[in-house]
Structures are given as C-alpha cells and as structure tokens.
Amino acid sequence: MKRINILEGTSGTWRFEILSDSTSPIIVDLDFFDEVLPQAIERLADAHTKGIIFEFKDAATATDYETLFREAKAWQVFEDRLSNVAKRINRLKAFQKPIVCIVHQACTSAAFAFASIANYLLIAKDHVKLGFPESKFGLMPGFGGTINIWQRLGPEAALSILTSGKLYQSEEAVRLGIADQIFNSEAEAISLAESWIVAHQEPDLDRQLSIKDTESEYFVNLSSKINRSFPGQLAIVQVFQDSLNENLEDAYEIEAEAYSKTLLRKEPQAMIRLQEHGLADAAQMAANASAFPFKKVGVIGAGMMGAGIAYEAAKAGFQVVLKDVSLESAEKGKSYSAKVLDKSISLGKSNLTEKESTLNRIHATDQLSDLQDADLIIEAVYEDVALKNQVIAESASLLSADGIFASNTTSLPISKLAIASQRPDNFIGLHFFSPVDRMPLVEVIRGKHTSQETIEKALHFISKLKKIPIVVQDGPAFFTSRIFFNYLLEGITMIQEGIPLEQIEGAARIAGFAVGPLAVLDEISLDLMVKVYEQLPKLHDSQQRALRYLKKLIAEGRSGRRTGKGFYDYPSDGGKKEYSQDADVEISKDIPSTEVLKNRLLNVVALDSFRCLEEGILAKPIDGDIGSVYGLGYPIQTGGVFGHIDQVGVGKFIEECETFAAAGEQWKIPESLKGRVFYP
Structure with missing residues (x-):
C-alpha cells in the first residue's frame, strides 16, 4: 500500500510525497501511474506552476509479476491502459517544465521507470539502488523506462543499463548517468530540487529520438550486444530501431506495445518461477531446517573442490580443518582462500580484517587426528571408490557424537559409500559445484539409510553457507x-x-x-x-x-x-x-x-x-x-x-x-x- 501527499512548495513548485503505508515496499503499477500522472498533469497545466517534484520517501521495489501476467492476457484492455500511460507521460513532458525526482531508498523496475521521467534525479547517499531487475527474467523495462533511459543516455549506454538486470548504488548511478546528484538529507534534497527548477525553466528536452552519425554503425549491430534468447532484450533493440527519429509520443506508444507483447511470452513466466519463487522456496527450506550447533568442520582433500568448500565454511564463520596427505598440499589448498579474498578486496567486497579472520579459521594439516570431534566431515578426494572408502573408514570415527559425514562425490552411490562408515544413518552426499565460491547450488543426496535428522543438519549447514539446496534420492550419478x-x-x-x-x-x-x-x-x-x-x-x-x-x-x-x-x-x-x-x-x-x-x-x-x-x-x-x-x-x-x-x-x-x-x-x-x- 502507498500514501501520496501533494504539497505546495516555494517558487511555484508542487511536491508529490510518495510513502509506504506499511513496512512493505511501495508497489508501482498501472494503478499508480493512473493515479499520479493525471494529478501531475493538472498541476503542470497551471500557468503559475514552474515545476514539480516527485519524492519516493520509502523503498519502491515491489513488482507483482503474477498480476502483470494476468492483466497482459486481457491484452486489448492492458494495451489500452499502457497506451494511456504513454500518452500521459508524453503530455507531462510536453509542458516543457522541469521535473525533478528525489529517491531516498531502493527504486527499481516500474518505480525506476517512473523516476526516469524526471529531467533531474536526486538520490540519497546510502540505501539507494536503481535498476531494472526484470531484465534478468526475460522482460523489458516498460512504463516509459526504456525510452526515458535512451533519451537520457543514448542507445549504446542505455542498452547496457536496460539489459544488465543490475542494481546500481548511488555513486555508480551518478557515474553512469542514470542519476544526477547525491544528497545527504531530505532538507538538502528539497532545496536542491527547487533550486534546479528555478534555474532550468526551459529544460533542454529533445522531442525526437535520434543517434549521432558516429553511432550509426554501432546501432546497426546493436543486437550483437544482447542475449537473443531473452525476449525482453530483443524487444528493447526492436523498440530502439522502430523509435529511431520518431517523436516522443510515438516512441512511448511503440514501447508500450512491445512491453505488452513481451509479457505474453512463455520465457519470462518460466524464468520468474525459477529465479523468484523456486530459489526463494529452496533457500527457505534450508533456513527452516532444525538448527544444529556446527562448530568444527573437517574437509578431507585440499584440491580445487576441497579448498573451495573450506573457504566457504570459514567465510560462514566455522572453524575448518583442511586435511591432505601432505602439509604442503593442505597449505596450498588454504592459499586458494587467500587468492579469493584478495580478489574480493580488490573489488571492494571485502577487507584485510575479514581476510585475516577467515584465514585464521582454516587449519591446514596432514594429521588425521586433527579432525577429532568435528561436527561435520566432508570428504572431497579424487572420484575413486577404493580411495573414498578408505578415507571414510579411517575418518568417520573421528566425528563428534552427533556429527555427520558427507561425501562430495559427483556420481558414486551414497548408499554404497555409506557402508564404509560406522553409521550409515549419519552419512549423506553433499555435491558442491566448481568453483565452489561462485556456484550457488548444493545437491543433497539422501542415501538408503540416511536419517531425516542428518538431512536437517545438512540443510542447516547449507543455509549458513547461503547456498541453494535441492534434495535428491540416491541413484547412479544422482540427478545433476x-x-x-x-x-x-x-x-x-x-x-x-x-x-x-x-x-x-x-x-x-x-x-x-x-x-x-x-x-x-x-x-x-x-x-x-x-x-x-x-x-x-x-x-x-x-x-x-x-x-x-x-x-x-x-x-x-x-x-x-x-x-x-x-x-x-x-x-x-x-x-x-x-x-x-x-x-x-x-x-x-x-x-x-x-x-x-x-x-x-x-x-x-x-x-x-x-x-x-x-x-x-x-x-x-x-x-x-x-x-x-x-x-x-x-x-x-x-x-x-x-x-x-x-x-x-x-x-x-x-x-x-x-x-x-x-x-x-x-x-x-x-x-x-x-x-x-x-x-x-
């Protein structure tokens, strides 16, 4: 739910204050546009009005895709409503009066499309993310978003923003040109907005979409820059082509028609079902698993897989024993974590303190006895039955009283490997994927005798790693x-x-x-x-x-x-x-x-x-x-x-x-x- 307060400002301005009525994000949909645009047009039509300010005071990130898909099926009514939105956006801009938008928190999808109507976009220093995440679901930005970003950036830069699916924080948003200025307080934002309106009474608004002569060759080859399997990305390029040298009113209509057709494609619905609902449900299953106080995790085998698992466990806060046949090999495995952390630091995603604490939680060793009382042991040795059986037989007894043993095998039957352990009921398959630090999936394999308690413990561990599990039954090569x-x-x-x-x-x-x-x-x-x-x-x-x-x-x-x-x-x-x-x-x-x-x-x-x-x-x-x-x-x-x-x-x-x-x-x-x- 949302609440909109329309406030008269100084110097002939009107400010539309948009808030959430609850703790949930603001939903920007067709009803929102139908409510806000006519009122904005009414204010701008007044000769005394010098400009308007839209202000998103709360996060506006919610998109009701199910409703969108349902509405799009009634395509004639849906297209008529989109066409009305397009006409109103065009009319809003036709007044040639300055429009400013102030964004305090995350503003994505249709909300960002609405914000992009503005000639000048002010964003808070913290908590702001801008972007069109619907692109990763095979959709295209609608409600004027595609045309507005093109008009703001030009086709080449716009295509990257419209198709990436990324969310951009404040400084990057300004650097890329999808926002104009960062503010530190609401008072500062309102002052900046009103000052900008006064100073830009005749904003430079190009009423026709065009490209520079030097960009012509690139524009012809624009489709080579996209994933042609995504309907939305193809639609964006087609909108660019069809809108070239058209007036703004026609361009908005072209975008509205393309957006409606994209919503009727099967791919976006399947991609949303997978990425929004499927992943969320799998993560929730792991989060709901019975808690178990994992403290010490043993990883046997310090090759690529074992080193990756050790890193992920240490990053999650567990004490990790990384064991290999020689101390040199174990230390080499530990060094993988250092390399991953160094790269993370270079990207600004980690720091030296986190690196030091993570590495301190990994104990490299060649001594099997160091695994004593581990709550979880994961063997990640070479894919050989005899070798795995040997490793399992000599290390399973080192588990704590309630600990569990996992094999990271890619294809060997868990039920057969469990025979080498002393307790097949606490034996499970945890199939990680390489590289472990980048791959989100863990395939959990239930053996013939694996207990539900062991499944719950494994899921709890995966949840702590912030990975996505699927649970499958044992069989030759399992599922993946x-x-x-x-x-x-x-x-x-x-x-x-x-x-x-x-x-x-x-x-x-x-x-x-x-x-x-x-x-x-x-x-x-x-x-x-x-x-x-x-x-x-x-x-x-x-x-x-x-x-x-x-x-x-x-x-x-x-x-x-x-x-x-x-x-x-x-x-x-x-x-x-x-x-x-x-x-x-x-x-x-x-x-x-x-x-x-x-x-x-x-x-x-x-x-x-x-x-x-x-x-x-x-x-x-x-x-x-x-x-x-x-x-x-x-x-x-x-x-x-x-x-x-x-x-x-x-x-x-x-x-x-x-x-x-x-x-x-x-x-x-x-x-x-x-x-x-x-x-x-």
Whole structure:
C-alpha cells in the first residue's frame, strides 16, 4: 500500500510525497501511474506552476509479476491502459517544465521507470539502488523506462543499463548517468530540487529520438550486444530501431506495445518461477531446517573442490580443518582462500580484517587426528571408490557424537559409500559445484539409510553457507551429474554420426548453454569421463559406443586440454583453441540444421530429467529446474528442464524426441510423459 501527499512548495513548485503505508515496499503499477500522472498533469497545466517534484520517501521495489501476467492476457484492455500511460507521460513532458525526482531508498523496475521521467534525479547517499531487475527474467523495462533511459543516455549506454538486470548504488548511478546528484538529507534534497527548477525553466528536452552519425554503425549491430534468447532484450533493440527519429509520443506508444507483447511470452513466466519463487522456496527450506550447533568442520582433500568448500565454511564463520596427505598440499589448498579474498578486496567486497579472520579459521594439516570431534566431515578426494572408502573408514570415527559425514562425490552411490562408515544413518552426499565460491547450488543426496535428522543438519549447514539446496534420492550419478552425462553423451554421439564439431558447439551456444559438450569434455578430461562410465553399474549401447570412442581418442593422445589435444587442438603458445576433425569419422552428407541440433541437446537433458522424476530421484519438477540451470548450466530462458518441456508443449516435445530415436537408447520415451503438464 502507498500514501501520496501533494504539497505546495516555494517558487511555484508542487511536491508529490510518495510513502509506504506499511513496512512493505511501495508497489508501482498501472494503478499508480493512473493515479499520479493525471494529478501531475493538472498541476503542470497551471500557468503559475514552474515545476514539480516527485519524492519516493520509502523503498519502491515491489513488482507483482503474477498480476502483470494476468492483466497482459486481457491484452486489448492492458494495451489500452499502457497506451494511456504513454500518452500521459508524453503530455507531462510536453509542458516543457522541469521535473525533478528525489529517491531516498531502493527504486527499481516500474518505480525506476517512473523516476526516469524526471529531467533531474536526486538520490540519497546510502540505501539507494536503481535498476531494472526484470531484465534478468526475460522482460523489458516498460512504463516509459526504456525510452526515458535512451533519451537520457543514448542507445549504446542505455542498452547496457536496460539489459544488465543490475542494481546500481548511488555513486555508480551518478557515474553512469542514470542519476544526477547525491544528497545527504531530505532538507538538502528539497532545496536542491527547487533550486534546479528555478534555474532550468526551459529544460533542454529533445522531442525526437535520434543517434549521432558516429553511432550509426554501432546501432546497426546493436543486437550483437544482447542475449537473443531473452525476449525482453530483443524487444528493447526492436523498440530502439522502430523509435529511431520518431517523436516522443510515438516512441512511448511503440514501447508500450512491445512491453505488452513481451509479457505474453512463455520465457519470462518460466524464468520468474525459477529465479523468484523456486530459489526463494529452496533457500527457505534450508533456513527452516532444525538448527544444529556446527562448530568444527573437517574437509578431507585440499584440491580445487576441497579448498573451495573450506573457504566457504570459514567465510560462514566455522572453524575448518583442511586435511591432505601432505602439509604442503593442505597449505596450498588454504592459499586458494587467500587468492579469493584478495580478489574480493580488490573489488571492494571485502577487507584485510575479514581476510585475516577467515584465514585464521582454516587449519591446514596432514594429521588425521586433527579432525577429532568435528561436527561435520566432508570428504572431497579424487572420484575413486577404493580411495573414498578408505578415507571414510579411517575418518568417520573421528566425528563428534552427533556429527555427520558427507561425501562430495559427483556420481558414486551414497548408499554404497555409506557402508564404509560406522553409521550409515549419519552419512549423506553433499555435491558442491566448481568453483565452489561462485556456484550457488548444493545437491543433497539422501542415501538408503540416511536419517531425516542428518538431512536437517545438512540443510542447516547449507543455509549458513547461503547456498541453494535441492534434495535428491540416491541413484547412479544422482540427478545433476546424470543429466550432465547425457548432455556430453549426445555431443559424442553427434561426432560419431559425422556432424562437424563446430556445428555441435555452435548449436549449444545458440541454445543458451554456456559451453558446448565437447569443450566441456576436454576441460574435465576424457580420462575422467571414461572412469565415470566404468564406475556406472550399467551402460546402455549408446554409452558403450561413447566409451569405446573416448578410449580410441585417449589412445591417440587426445585426452583433452591438459594434453594439448582432445576434441579441440590447443596451441602450445596458449593461443585460441582450434576445431579438430577426427579423420576416422566421415562427415555426414545430411547434416541437420542448427535448430534441430539445438533441440536435440535441450531435449536429451529434459527427457532424462523426466525419467529422474518418475524414478523418484527428484521429488518435484522445480528441483529439476533448479538443478539443471544452476548445476549443469541449462539455458536459463527455459526456466529449467521441466519449464522447457512446458514451453515446447509435451506433444511437440515427444514428436521431436521421436525423430531422434535412431541416435540411441537415451531417446526412449516413457509412456507416462504423454499428456503431462508440469506447471498448470
């Protein structure tokens, strides 16, 4: 709820004081614009009025996306209302009288669009954040925001602000030009606003949107600067193009129509469901877990994963024992924390005091006895059953009476590893992702005998790390690794079919995967993938073919980046990697289109995710969506694997999968998939 006080100021000004009626942020929506704009127009129409001031005294960050989506479905009424807003903004500016906005706290999305109407924007020194976070949900800024920022900054700088999804604090906002001046008190802000109005009775307002001649070439190539998978970003560029050299009134109308159409797209709804609701619910699940007084955390294995876990635990305030086979290796693992902290300090996100205290909480050692009475021990040694069993057997007895033991395995069955411990009920899988300090997801694997109490303790620990958990059942490769292996399998299968590597990798990038399947294989090494296959309990024919092919490449010295050759060639001088074509594989004469290859990579992961749901590995679809996007890097515009199936439509999805049936067993379609809708 909001309250608006309209106050007459000095020197012929009016001030609209906008406050929250509760502790909740101010909601700026269509109703807000319909209420405020007519009153502002009425004041400006008065010949005695020299200017108006809008003042957001409280945070204005709330966006009711569900209402927006619902209203947009009644598209004719919604577009008419947006058109009225556009006309009123244009009329407000047509008076050619100065408009100032004062912002005391965070002001985002539609509220920032409203604030951007102003010719001069004053912001408080502290607590202010400005921006359009809806961009990261596949939407575009509406309510005049896109046009206003273009008018203020020009197309190149505006595009960055409109599409980044970032929130900018005061000093950066002024530096970027989305705000004009910082104030220290309300009295100062009002004085500055009134003075500016008096001094700018004929503000320089360009009534036509244009670009400089020197920017023409850049403007033609503007779409190369965006993520074309995000409907909102495409819409912004289209609005820029359609509004070029139009008058301001028409530009606002063009933006309103584009905004309405973007709200009707499926991608934004899926992205909001994932990023707003799914992540919040997962974090809340961890926060609601029964509290447990973790004091001492042991991490065995000081390689990249173990070092990262140790850093995160120490940063969260836990005393950490980082153990490796030699003190030198353990200290090297600890030094990783120092490097992360140094970078954080250089970015202004940490300081020397925090660095010192964090490092003091990490005790590097080669002595197993230093783990005595740990409340949690996490083993993060090499992915080898025999080695892990040995580590578990010799260290599980060192736990405190109520402590729990976790394996950071990527694919080995938790129930089998638990046999080596003395208490399978307090044994669990905690699958972190690399690099641990940047990846938010932790996959919690419940073994056959894992107790609910152990699950609760693990979730409480994850909550303290401020990470996002999904809880899955035990099974070969669990969930995230299992679907990841299918992504890699499809890349290998395509190579064997004679599809050129560059087309496979290109299709992956166009689909929205951060890295193609074959580049990933080179990074993790083909040897590791072979070991994974050899440790899986059963391989179907497609996996066996892939295994044989990987062994062939390894025998030829092509093990991946570390050997200088894999699916790619890596120049010894550190230059750009180059595509490599296996001379033993004939290039196909019937290469599928990029669209087909893209769908094949998306669908193979989604199809196996559904099998995981049916087999009980996953408890609910949203867990699969979170795990696929934040574990595998599945394209975020889909909203995750189940969001992808819903967007495509299950009927069409099945038809597409059936066309790939000849590629192997990974394309077998469960009968239960037919007719399914995951998010009604």
